[in-house]
Amino acid sequence: MSDDRLEGLRAAVELSPDNHALRLVLAEALAAEDESEEALEHYALLLEQGALPTDELVRVGTLAIDLGRLQLAARCLESARRAGAMGGTAGLEEALKAALVDGGIARPAVDPDDEPLPMVAEPVAPEEVSFADVGGLETVKKAIHKTIVLPFQRPDLYERYGRRAGGGVLLYGPPGCGKTLLARATAGECGVPFLNVRMEDVLDPMYGVSERRLHDAFMDARLRSPCVLFIDELDAIAYARRKQAGSAGRALVDQLLQELDAIGSDNQGMLVLAATNAPWDVDDALKRPGRFDRVVFVSPPDVPARRRILELALTDRPQADLNLDDLAKRTALFSGADLRALVERAVDAVIDEALESGGDVPIRGAHLDRALRDARATTTDWLRTARNYVEFANHGGRYDDVLAYLDSAEGKAARKR
Amino acid sequence: MSDTALQAARRYIEIGRHRQALESLSQLDSETAATTEARRLRGFAFYGIEDFDRAADEASDGLQDDPQALDLLYLLSLSEERRGRLGEAEAAILAALEQDPDDAELLCQYADVLMRAGQLDKAARVLDAAAESDPDSPDVLGSRQSLAYLRGDNREARRLSEELLALDPESIRGHRMLGVFDINRGRAASAAERFGEAVRQDPASELYAADAREAQRMARNPLWWPTLFFTRVGVVASWVGAMVVIFGLRAAGAATAATIAVVAWLALCVWSWVVPPILNRLER
Numbered sequence: 001m002s003d004d005r006l007e008g009l010r011a012a013v014e015l016s017p018d019n020h021a022l023r024l025v026l027a028e029a030l031a032a033e034d035e036s037e038e039a040l041e042h043y044a045l046l047l048e049q050g051a052l053p054t055d056e057l058v059r060v061g062t063l064a065i066d067l068g069r070l071q072l073a074a075r076c077l078e079s080a081r082r083a084g085a086m087g088g089t090a091g092l093e094e095a096l097k098a099a100l101v102d103g104g105i106a107r108p109a110v111d112p113d114d115e116p117l118p119m120v121a122e123p124v125a126p127e128e129v130s131f132a133d134v135g136g137l138e139t140v141k142k143a144i145h146k147t148i149v150l151p152f153q154r155p156d157l158y159e160r161y162g163r164r165a166g167g168g169v170l171l172y173g174p175p176g177c178g179k180t181l182l183a184r185a186t187a188g189e190c191g192v193p194f195l196n197v198r199m200e201d202v203l204d205p206m207y208g209v210s211e212r213r214l215h216d217a218f219m220d221a222r223l224r225s226p227c228v229l230f231i232d233e234l235d236a237i238a239y240a241r242r243k244q245a246g247s248a249g250r251a252l253v254d255q256l257l258q259e260l261d262a263i264g265s266d267n268q269g270m271l272v273l274a275a276t277n278a279p280w281d282v283d284d285a286l287k288r289p290g291r292f293d294r295v296v297f298v299s300p301p302d303v304p305a306r307r308r309i310l311e312l313a314l315t316d317r318p319q320a321d322l323n324l325d326d327l328a329k330r331t332a333l334f335s336g337a338d339l340r341a342l343v344e345r346a347v348d349a350v351i352d353e354a355l356e357s358g359g360d361v362p363i364r365g366a367h368l369d370r371a372l373r374d375a376r377a378t379t380t381d382w383l384r385t386a387r388n389y390v391e392f393a394n395h396g397g398r399y400d401d402v403l404a405y406l407d408s409a410e411g412k413a414a415r416k417r
Numbered sequence: 418m419s420d421t422a423l424q425a426a427r428r429y430i431e432i433g434r435h436r437q438a439l440e441s442l443s444q445l446d447s448e449t450a451a452t453t454e455a456r457r458l459r460g461f462a463f464y465g466i467e468d469f470d471r472a473a474d475e476a477s478d479g480l481q482d483d484p485q486a487l488d489l490l491y492l493l494s495l496s497e498e499r500r501g502r503l504g505e506a507e508a509a510i511l512a513a514l515e516q517d518p519d520d521a522e523l524l525c526q527y528a529d530v531l532m533r534a535g536q537l538d539k540a541a542r543v544l545d546a547a548a549e550s551d552p553d554s555p556d557v558l559g560s561r562q563s564l565a566y567l568r569g570d571n572r573e574a575r576r577l578s579e580e581l582l583a584l585d586p587e588s589i590r591g592h593r594m595l596g597v598f599d600i601n602r603g604r605a606a607s608a609a610e611r612f613g614e615a616v617r618q619d620p621a622s623e624l625y626a627a628d629a630r631e632a633q634r635m636a637r638n639p640l641w642w643p644t645l646f647f648t649r650v651g652v653v654a655s656w657v658g659a660m661v662v663i664f665g666l667r668a669a670g671a672a673t674a675a676t677i678a679v680v681a682w683l684a685l686c687v688w689s690w691v692v693p694p695i696l697n698r699l700e701r
Binding site for chain 2: 243
């Protein structure tokens, strides 16, 4: 093919970037002319947009392996499997495994009869945050230790009784109460890496791209297994399909269900944690057994937890005559974030004083008291909404923990606010 | 960064998290924050948290850059209507309809403005046009249901509510309307279920929760039941029934039974006048 024709095709694609057929012609022409790198860029774009024909997937995957683009090859392989491509997928998988072994990022298979060994991407350091870094929440920590951490630490015991490590856990509660920190600490307790997927990492206005990104996040986690994959703001990614008008959001929920069910893949050793402020808006299918069937309520911190949070927030700061026990008692319903904000506000006042006096001013109870006068607990809105929901829609007792909290002394205080 | 924040805001608005949308939008750089799209998103987010003044301001500012923006005209009409400025709300929605006269959603908004202004016949004509344009639209059914209710045609309003729920079983509007009919007929337990369903769909709404709580307390407390009896049977029918029974007993020579019926009836009447205000005070 002449250079002029290639240039013409490039110009045409630039003018009509959404014309998939044209981009495919260009990619094929480039591949034929040994301009493989550029061809692969166009193939990758088509794949991302779901416009790469099924019969091209294996060929593109092979080309990607040749050029060392192993993630792209893995995506081609996955897409080929999902599209039900009959020919060449086994060969592509073999080639991909061999390339991973050659590159030192996968272990070679020992016995051909064994289950295929997981491919391992570049290592991520195990999480260092532990439960000791989380103030309070003792009941929640105990529950997580029993249901999540132990199966990781004693897989032999669980295997003997036919239980598999892994699965899904949904943490829910008011914002700022430590759900993300708890998930991170869970990974730390298990001694595995923590992979965080935020809504912004997944959502894309282009059709099909959000699903692709979600799939990639799971693929990445599988390659790094054992690990904790944490999905933040699950309700935004998996908003109840019955409430969604458009089809795009529904497709994303379908994709997440596929990933959790590990259709065509293996989630063994991968723990999926998710957090949400609105568990009632998460699609019901996700809360069925085998998916996020363990639902854990992360309540606003209690008095000892608040004391610990305040203590942590004040560590390494000059202080004098602080009565944290008293302050903890007077900050009912404050979230961890509220307490940290309270300390920051007090510190601002201390800095102002230090600037005025020119000397060292320690943080005193009066500073915190003044900051407390202007502070409000941000959990009350959430608790009000939760009360409405559990009062009228707690079918099956899924949110009994919230009910118990609302019936507690602090919960009753929330009603009065 | 700005693209991500815009995308997040769009998603938050789609799923009704308006405060989070505003938080995302506050991260935009000044150039992106001044775009029509950012104004549109901010406007809908403000509308979602019922800050109608700022929603209207955002819509007006956006329309200065793009006077033809349908979304902004629609938002402006919604916000002005909620501010009680019906003339402005009508002008905005008519400007939108000039561009797309067959859009059922726009026509419904126009009908809602007309209903609020008391122009029910004109609203009916607009809704007929909307129904012709999109017969299966839940918006159209919802507006027609409201119109029937405003006209006092409860039978039609009820039928439309049921039709709406058949089309969209999650419709808050449908559940609430049927809840109102139930409570008006003294069926507090059924009303509590209907209002409870609305809470399930939108637990953040204190209005829906208050209605559900009220119906629930009437259904659970036996002291309310005599009052519910009157509501269910109707005042005229219950008086006529009582008189028939009392005079029937007297005509049949059962004077003692008639006296007991008179006393019981008077007790029931006094109960229904005196007890509800006391219960309302005690239970709230």
